[in-house]
Amino acid sequence: EIVMTQSPATLSVSPGERATLSCRASQSVSSNLAWYQQKPGQAPRLLIYGASTRATGIPARFSGSGSGTEFTLTISSLQSEDFAVYYCQQYNNWPPSFTFGPGTKVDIK
Amino acid sequence: EVQLVQSGAEVKKPGESLKISCKGSGYSFTSYWIGWVRQMPGKGLEWMGIIYPGDSDTRYSPSFQGQVTISADKSISTAYLQWSSLKASDTAMYYCARGPTYYYDSSGYYHLIQSGYTFFDYWGQGTLVTVSS
Numbered sequence: 368e369i370v371m372t373q374s375p376a377t378l379s380v381s382p383g384e385r386a387t388l389s390c391r392a393s394q395s396v397s398s399n400l401a402w403y404q405q406k407p408g409q410a411p412r413l414l415i416y417g418a419s420t421r422a423t424g425i426p427a428r429f430s431g432s433g434s435g436t437e438f439t440l441t442i443s444s445l446q447s448e449d450f451a452v453y454y455c456q457q458y459n460n461w462p463p464s465f466t467f468g469p470g471t472k473v474d475i476k
Numbered sequence: 477e478v479q480l481v482q483s484g485a486e487v488k489k490p491g492e493s494l495k496i497s498c499k500g501s502g503y504s505f506t507s508y509w510i511g512w513v514r515q516m517p518g519k520g521l522e523w524m525g526i527i528y529p530g531d532s533d534t535r536y537s538p539s540f541q542g543q544v545t546i547s548a549d550k551s552i553s554t555a556y557l558q559w560s561s562l563k564a565s566d567t568a569m570y571y572c573a574r575g576p577t578y579y580y581d582s583s584g585y586y587h588l589i590q591s592g593y594t595f596f597d598y599w600g601q602g603t604l605v606t607v608s609s
Contacts, residue, residue, distance in 0.1 A: 395519050398581075401595035403521075410520065410571055410599040411513075420582040422597060454521055458593050475504040 369448065369460045371468035373453075379476040381451045386442040388471045390455035393397050395435045399459035402431055402440045412427075414453075442473075450475055478502040480510075480572055480600035487606045490560050491568045495558035496603045498572030505553035506530035509575030509592050512546060512557045516568045526575060528556060535592045562607045572600040598606075 370393040380386045390400065398418040403411040413422040416433035418438060428443040442449055455468040477530050482496040499509060511526040525536040529548040536546070548555040554574055573596030 380517075404595075405521075410602050411557060411573075411596075412599070413595065416579060416595045416597070417581040417587065420579070434539050455597060456521075458589070458595050461591065461593055463523040465524045466537075470520050 368462060369396065369456055369457055369463065370421035371455055373455060375467040377428065377472045377474060378444050380472055381476045382443050382447060386445055386473055388440040388453055390438040390440070390468050391459045392436045392457055396457040398434045399457060400433070400438050401456045401458065403454045403456065406450045411454065416468060449473065461468045478574065478598045480574060482572060482600040482603045485601065485604040487608070489608055489609055490564055491561050493558070493560050494562055494605065495556050495571065496556045496570060496605070498600050500553045500574065508577065509594055510548065510555040511573050511575050512594055513571045513573060514568045528592060533592065536563055563577050564607050567607045569602045570602050571602045574598040575589060
């Protein structure tokens with residue numbers, strides 16, 4: 368069973384700075400990896416699918432990369448509205464018990 | 477506009493039954509998967525199960541198999557998540573979300589998603605279920 372891990376658990380960043388979030392799979396998930404953003408009190412929002420394709424309406428400052436077991440979400444210049452929790456999700460392998468990573472919280476430095 | 481609208485918050489006692497709903501609009505309800513995701517208070521996201529309303533093909537995470545039932549009524553574009561006997565540990569926010577069956581990546585390549593194991597491109601607003609005696 369594939370287990371997803373994310374690092375760091377918390378990332379403190381100043382507005383305007385670059386944020387780099389990591390997601391690792393315990394075995395290869397090819398490019399079947401999505402990223403979501405969740406703000407307090409809101410539902411998750413899809414940011415990236417296929418490891419690197421931005422979802423509709425997602426700003427270009429969000430980018431995804433990686434394949435196999437190592438993935439990265441980069442926010443090039445953090446805006447105030449980007450402070451949130453970010454989850455990765457693999458959709459390559461069954462069973463899906465641990466399909467989502469534990470999340471990375473991006474907060475204001 | 478794609479929308480998934482979930483039923484309202486529920487407060488139940490242990491042992492009671494419950495069925496919550498998720499109504500889709502703005503797209504072909506029978507052409508996408510609908511998944512259910514649990515989020516316990518202060519915790520992360522857990523994939524519960526998924527249904528394809530077109531033919532009612534349903535898959536469950538092993539962690540939730542036998543604990544919940546997922547169904548759909550395509551005539552009213554609505555998916556359901558139900559419990560026959562709630563426990564206090566079922567207290568959580570429950571989200572429904574739409575899952576594509578295919579997508580094009582940024583290079584224009586077509587990807588077919590099989591077996592209901594997909595990402596979620598639109599989410600409902602969530603239904604808070606509180607189970608307490």
